[in-house]
Every structure is written in structure tokens, then in C-alpha cells.
Amino acid sequence: MTISTKLLGIASAGVLLAGQLALAPVASASGPSMVEEGKNIAFTRKKGNCLACHVMAGGKAAGNIAPPLGAMQSRFKSKAELKAQIADATVKNPETSMPPFGRHKILSDAEIDKVVEFVWSL
Amino acid sequence: MQNKMIGYVMILAMLLFGGLSTVQAADGAKATNPEAAKVEKMIADADKARKKAASVEGEWRDVGKMLKKAKAALAKGDYKTAKKLAAKAKSQGEMGYKQAVAQKDLKMPSYLKY
Amino acid sequence: MKHLLKKIAMLAVAGGIAASAQASPEADREAFQNFYKNRFASVPMEEYPNGVYSIDPVGRENWEAIEEFPPYxxxxxxxxxxxxxxxxxxxxxxxxxxxxxxxxxxxxxxxxxxxxxxxxxxxxxxxxxxxxxxxxxxxxxxxxxxxxxxxxxSRGQKTNVIIPKDDPRALAAYEKGKKFYYTRRGQLNFSCANCHLQNAGMNIRADRLGPALGHTTHFPVYRSKWGTVGTLHRRVTGCNKQVRAKPFKAQGEQYRNLEYFLTYMSNGLELNGPGARK
Known part of the structure; x- marks a missing residue:
């Protein structure tokens, strides 16, 4: 996928999400870079390392411990809900293997916001 | 001016006494600089948090390293770095303690069928 | 009345949990081994000493080639x-x-x-x-x-850990090892069981997670990653570090009790050390 179509996709997602912009005020202008930064954090081993367990578009040699990440906007009601899941998945499922990225400060709050932007775009 | 003097004394001390110098420099800084005393207290508190986590077998991997680095930064007069590291170490000490205590009672996973 | 019924139900549930948390070592071992029997129905018990290669056909080919000229x-x-x-x-x-x-x-x-x-x-x-x-x-x-x-x-001997009934401290040591195994540790919040029980057979990145059953049979192990042979406690140290927990001392009480529990889980399996692993 070229960068321009990616941007287009993000832009149209932005239009679709207009109703939720109040929740995420930074989405339109700085959205694309947030998504790119989020992708970097998600793919980097010493940061999110999401690929250890999740198949994600654009990622290589992903694990299969956890569900592939796609169609996220049909799986989560809002970015806030997605963020809560990344921050501490044990709230919904005490037996989950997923590390509590927020509760244990594996990622900073700002980093999680970026990852949310990226994952939400999948 | 005074800072410069301290700097010269530190360099001289390092040249003369090698390893000993860091300790002396830190002591010297402590006497003259309340900021250094504050950082030292932060490091001591963080170490307490680390030990508390260790007492319940909950210490995390990097806390000890962070404290070592914090002490080195303090000795060099880099208070900003030392504070940041000490705060992080303390927070990780507390999280490790909390994690272990929350699992005080063994709960067998539901996927094991008895 | 309704309230009372609810209470009884809750007590029953609590009783159930307590039962498995304090089950006998034999009941633990049965549940442990049955878990793998159910998950890998086609893998015979005798295969588990081969570790991850019992459930990873691709890795197994490489391993068999390595075993022709054993690095250990x-x-x-x-x-x-x-x-x-x-x-x-x-x-x-x-x-x-x-x-x-x-x-x-x-x-x-x-x-x-x-x-x-x-x-x-x-x-x-x-x-x-x-x-x-x-x-x-x-x-x-x-x-x-x-x-x-x-x-x-010692190859061919069978794992046969004994927890003598005449000394309650032996059972206590086993229980401590068991607790260690199921306790989440480190910043990444993984227990041993998260990877080697719950997710055994899944891939983490491109690596397949091996079953815990049989983990103790093949030590010491030549690990290609190490380029040499290492002990079980060295390997466990690596696991703890990977989840960002501070490892315990090799041969300290924690790892000894863990070994006691973990080896007991493999009771009945053949010893086949030294092994070779990736």
C-alpha cells in the first residue's frame, strides 16, 4: 500500500469518525503521524512488541497467541475502550496473557495513545 | 564561581583518588547543595521500595540497575537524570510489591481441570 | 431463602477453588498431564521429553539433524x-x-x-x-x-520425584514451587504457566512455546543460543529475565522448590539428557 492511499484511508476514517472526534481532538490534523508513531511503538520489540502475539497488517513474523488485530472499530465501541484494554487487559479477563501496558507502565500514557490511534486504524 | 571551584576540586580529586572520588564528590555536593540531598533521599526511598518488593519475591529486573545509574548520575551532579531514574525505580518497586501481594493466595488457572 | 442458596453456591465455588489450590500432588500431576493430552491429542506421552519438538514438526527436522552429531x-x-x-x-x-x-x-x-x-x-x-x-x-x-x-x-531412567508423607515440609516445598509456577512476575506480568501451559503450542513471534511437561527431562541442555551446555537453573534465570522479573539465585530455595514441583509434574517420563535446543 502506498503512503498516499494509506493517508486517504486514514482521512476517510477520520470523516467516518467525526462523531468521535470530541473524544480524540488530535485525530484530524496530527492523526497520520500519530498512527505512524503508534505503528512504530507497536512493532518495536522493546516497546509494544504487539507482533509477539498478534498478527497485524504490515508486520512480519507475528505470533498467534492472541487474535489478529483487524476491523478494530467493529470490535471496540470507542478508542477509550480500546485504550482500556491495552492499558490493562486483566480487567476484562483476569487470566489473559496480555501484559498490562498501562498499569505496569510498560508504555507511557502518550505512547499508548499513539498505539491506540494505530490499532484503531486496522 | 563557587561551582567552578567545586568542579576543579572534583577533577583533581578524581585524578588523585580514582574510585574514591565519586563518594567524596557526592558528599561534598550534599553539604553544599540541598538538591543533592533531596535526590539522595529519593534514591534511598526507591531502594526501600525495591527491598519491600524483594521481600515478597516481587522485585522487577531493572530496578537495581536504575538505582545504580541514579547513584552514578547523582555523583556526577546530573540531578535531573538521577531524579528521573529514582522515581522510576520507586514506582517499579511499588508495582512489583503490589503484583506479588495481589497473588498472595494461589489461584489455579481455570484451564486446568481437576 | 434465595440469599441462603446464593451463599451456599458461593461456598461451593470457593470450595472448588480451594480444592485445586490445595490438591494433592498426584491430582495436580493428573490435571497437568491431562491438559496436554487434551490439547495435543495425537502426541503420545513418551514424546514430551523431546520438549517443543514433540509439537513442532518443522523445528523437529532441524533438531533431528543436529542430534546426528550431538553438540553436547x-x-x-x-x-x-x-x-x-x-x-x-x-x-x-x-x-x-x-x-x-x-x-x-x-x-x-x-x-x-x-x-x-x-x-x-x-x-x-x-x-x-x-x-x-x-x-x-x-x-x-x-x-x-x-x-x-x-x-x-542416566538415560532411560524414569522421572520419579517422591514427596515423602512423613515430613510435611516436603509437601510445603512442593506447594511453594507450585505457587511460584503459577505466579505472575515481572513488568510483563507472565507466570511460567502463561507461556508453557496456557499458550503451549502457540507461536510467540516465530518461536513455538514448548509444553512444560517434559521440561525437566533433558537437562543440562546444549542451547545454540548459548553455544554451550547450561543448567536448568540457568534456563529458568533466562525465563525470569525475559518477563522482566529479577531472577533468583541459582540453587536458591525458590528455584529448588520450583524444580521439585516441575519435575514432579513430569513423573513417569523418561530421562533423555543432555538435550539440544535452539
Whole structure:
């Protein structure tokens, strides 16, 4: 996928999400870079390392411990809900293997916001 | 001016006494600089948090390293770095303690069928 | 009335949880082994000593090729020389271990006198110290030579950890090891069980997670990643570090009790050390 179509996709997602912009005020202008930064954090081993367990578009040699990440906007009601899941998945499922990225400060709050932007775009 | 003097004394001390110098420099800084005393207290508190986590077998991997680095930064007069590291170490000490205590009672996973 | 029923139901649930948290070691082992039987229905029990290669056909091909010229062989030879060479006082390991060198099958064992779990590396060092020799290091170095030799000579013995009923401290040590196994640790919040029970057979990145059943049968192990043979406690140290927990001391109480529990889970499986792993 070229960068321009990616941007287009993000832009149209932005239009679709207009109703939720109040929740995420930074989405339109700085959205694309947030998504790119989020992708970097998600793919980097010493940061999110999401690929250890999740198949994600654009990622290589992903694990299969956890569900592939796609169609996220049909799986989560809002970015806030997605963020809560990344921050501490044990709230919904005490037996989950997923590390509590927020509760244990594996990622900073700002980093999680970026990852949310990226994952939400999948 | 005074800072410069301290700097010269530190360099001289390092040249003369090698390893000993860091300790002396830190002591010297402590006497003259309340900021250094504050950082030292932060490091001591963080170490307490680390030990508390260790007492319940909950210490995390990097806390000890962070404290070592914090002490080195303090000795060099880099208070900003030392504070940041000490705060992080303390927070990780507390999280490790909390994690272990929350699992005080063994709960067998539901996927094991008895 | 409704309230009372609810209470009874809750008590029953609590009772159920308590039952498995304090189940007998035999019930633990059955549940443990049944878990894998259910998950990998086509894998026979005898395969588990082969670790991850019992459930990873691709990795298995590479492994079988490696086993044709076993990388641990020189360590076995070194270990044999160690076993036979007299200490400075003229005695040998054989004076400590009359049944040696094929003695791996009796470890880890409960030492009633000292009230602790004794592992094979610990027993070897006790022998050395009793004969005026310096103890060996517990993770790297020549302890792996003699362990390789003893493991090789012990091949075919069956794992048979015993928790003596006449000393409640033995069961307590087992329970501690069990607790360790199921406790989440480190910043990444993983228990041993998260990876090697719950997610055994899944891939983490491109690596397949091996079953815990059989984990103890093939140590010491030549790991390509290490480029040498290493002990079980060295391997566990690596696991703890990976989840960002501070590892415990090799041969300290935590890892000894863990070994006691984990080896018990593999009771009945054949010893096949030394092994070769990625």
C-alpha cells in the first residue's frame, strides 16, 4: 500500500469518525503521524512488541497467541475502550496473557495513545 | 564561581583518588547543595521500595540497575537524570510489591481441570 | 431463602477453588498431564521429553539433524574425565555416589535431615566440599560437563520425584514451587504457566512455546543460543529475565522448590539428557 492511499484511508476514517472526534481532538490534523508513531511503538520489540502475539497488517513474523488485530472499530465501541484494554487487559479477563501496558507502565500514557490511534486504524 | 571551584576540586580529586572520588564528590555536593540531598533521599526511598518488593519475591529486573545509574548520575551532579531514574525505580518497586501481594493466595488457572 | 442458596453456591465455588489450590500432588500431576493430552491429542506421552519438538514438526527436522552429531558430546567426555579423576584427597565422586554415575533419576529429592530439596548440582557440590574441593558454579562452566555425563549415563531412567508423607515440609516445598509456577512476575506480568501451559503450542513471534511437561527431562541442555551446555537453573534465570522479573539465585530455595514441583509434574517420563535446543 502506498503512503498516499494509506493517508486517504486514514482521512476517510477520520470523516467516518467525526462523531468521535470530541473524544480524540488530535485525530484530524496530527492523526497520520500519530498512527505512524503508534505503528512504530507497536512493532518495536522493546516497546509494544504487539507482533509477539498478534498478527497485524504490515508486520512480519507475528505470533498467534492472541487474535489478529483487524476491523478494530467493529470490535471496540470507542478508542477509550480500546485504550482500556491495552492499558490493562486483566480487567476484562483476569487470566489473559496480555501484559498490562498501562498499569505496569510498560508504555507511557502518550505512547499508548499513539498505539491506540494505530490499532484503531486496522 | 563557587561551582567552578567545586568542579576543579572534583577533577583533581578524581585524578588523585580514582574510585574514591565519586563518594567524596557526592558528599561534598550534599553539604553544599540541598538538591543533592533531596535526590539522595529519593534514591534511598526507591531502594526501600525495591527491598519491600524483594521481600515478597516481587522485585522487577531493572530496578537495581536504575538505582545504580541514579547513584552514578547523582555523583556526577546530573540531578535531573538521577531524579528521573529514582522515581522510576520507586514506582517499579511499588508495582512489583503490589503484583506479588495481589497473588498472595494461589489461584489455579481455570484451564486446568481437576 | 434465595440469599441462603446464593451463599451456599458461593461456598461451593470457593470450595472448588480451594480444592485445586490445595490438591494433592498426584491430582495436580493428573490435571497437568491431562491438559496436554487434551490439547495435543495425537502426541503420545513418551514424546514430551523431546520438549517443543514433540509439537513442532518443522523445528523437529532441524533438531533431528543436529542430534546426528550431538553438540553436547564433548561435554559428556569431559564429564566422564571429571567423574574418574580423583580429588586432591584421592577420593572420587564415586565415594559420594556409590550408585553413580547413573543417578539423575533420584533427583531432586527431599532431604529430611536438612529440611530442603536437594538437586543433583547441589549434591555434586556437597560431595566436592566434603572432599576439600571448591564448589562449582551453578549456571555456567564445568558443572555442565559432569551433569552431561551423569545425564547421559542416566538415560532411560524414569522421572520419579517422591514427596515423602512423613515430613510435611516436603509437601510445603512442593506447594511453594507450585505457587511460584503459577505466579505472575515481572513488568510483563507472565507466570511460567502463561507461556508453557496456557499458550503451549502457540507461536510467540516465530518461536513455538514448548509444553512444560517434559521440561525437566533433558537437562543440562546444549542451547545454540548459548553455544554451550547450561543448567536448568540457568534456563529458568533466562525465563525470569525475559518477563522482566529479577531472577533468583541459582540453587536458591525458590528455584529448588520450583524444580521439585516441575519435575514432579513430569513423573513417569523418561530421562533423555543432555538435550539440544535452539
Amino acid at each position: 558430546e564433548p561435554f559428556i567426555d569431559e564429564g566422564q574425565a571429571m567423574w574418574e579423576k580423583p580429588f586432591a584427597n584421592g577420593k572420587t565422586y564415586k565415594d559420594c555416589f556409590a550408585d553413580g554415575p547413573a543417578i539423575a533419576g533420584i533427583y531432586p529429592l527431599w532431604d529430611k535431615k536438612n529440611g530442603m530439596v536437594i538437586t543433583l548440582p547441589l549434591a555434586l557440590n556437597k560431595c566436592r566440599e566434603a572432599n576439600g574441593e571448591k564448589p562449582l558454579k551453578y549456571k555456567k562452566g564445568s558443572i555442565n560437563d559432569i551433569l552431561s555425563y551423569i545425564a547421559y549415563e
